[in-house]
Amino acid sequence: MAFRKFLSSLGVGAPDVETTLHTSAVRPGDQLHCNVELRGGSVDIELQQIRIQLVARFEGREETESLWGNPGVLKSLVLGEHVALRAGDSVHGQVTMDVPWETPLTHVLGGRPLKGARVAVRTELSIENSVDPGDFDEIQVHALPAQDALLQAYANLGFRFDEAEVKKGTPKGGQNSQVDFWQEIEMWFPPEYRRPGGQVESVFFARHDSLDLVTGSLGPFTFPYDNIDVAGWTAWLDQHLRSSFQR
Known part of the structure; x- marks a missing residue:
């Protein structure tokens, strides 16, 4: 050294x-x-x-x-x-x-x-x-319970994990972040979304009582820790992604 x-x-x-x-x-x-x-x-x-x-x-x-x-x-x-x-x-x-x-x-x-x-x-x-x-x-x-719940929602919809990347700065939707970095988790769209070869990048901004989710350049969408509902979040995520990213 x-x-x-x-x-x-x-x-x-x-x-x-x-x-x-x-x-x-x-x-x-x-x-x-x-x-x-x-x-x-x-x-x-x-x-x-x-x-x-x-x-x-x-x-x-x-x-x-x-x-x-x-x-x-x-x-x-x-x-x-x-x-x-x-x-x-x-x-x-x-x-x-x-x-x-x-x-x-x-x-x-x-x-x-x-x-x-x-x-x-x-x-x-x-x-x-x-x-x-x-x-x-x-x-x-390891992921917080709410983070795992949202990632389970992606998995329930057929999304496949690719990789995670940490970047310097603050992305759109991270106005509540207290740090100067963020992590993107990249996932492949399932075939029914008709986006061959397409990915969605998801970012979590966690706090003590809730977290914000940013999908691509959309968000933040807030999810409280006191009402974790995998089935409900899966349904919301499906509607959100289909209306925002469906071709």
Whole structure:
């Protein structure tokens, strides 16, 4: 790593950081608890910053569909600045991170992985403007019940999942979003919609009590958590998609 090469050039034994997650599976709106252990190298050193981040695979940031080395940041917490770490010392700490309601999903419908969706916790150390990614722990982000209900409605209508993509910014219909990214879940239309080769892109904007659904450029359409009705939502979705996308 560039960070370790930098330290080696100074003749400094690199410090090390290890993050242990209490759980590797969460839902949007949960809290993520972890233990962080910082271990000193062969000499005393001052770390400019220690931070822990929630990161995701963003569209366009990787060279191929399989790479996962240049993620986008969803949330970042600074754990310490100008931290003096003595040689051989070990420092422990517990960290709690709120998982944003808009966090991209990686698993839906009872645990089915979404193609292209990856989220991880990354702990970084920085010294003299050089950064070591430190520790990188992939996690599962499971759908909220209302998200699963809407995705089940798509499945009930015969839609097939293709892949999920995370993009930077805020799309049309995301005026209530509190973050600067969004996830599109792409699905293939079934034959009865007479859209051969066609896809619909769906975006969820979740909150503590309800979520908004955006289909293509249409929406937002709000669904409350206290009235989850898969059959009713399936009927609504069918009527909406036929009237808006039927050829």
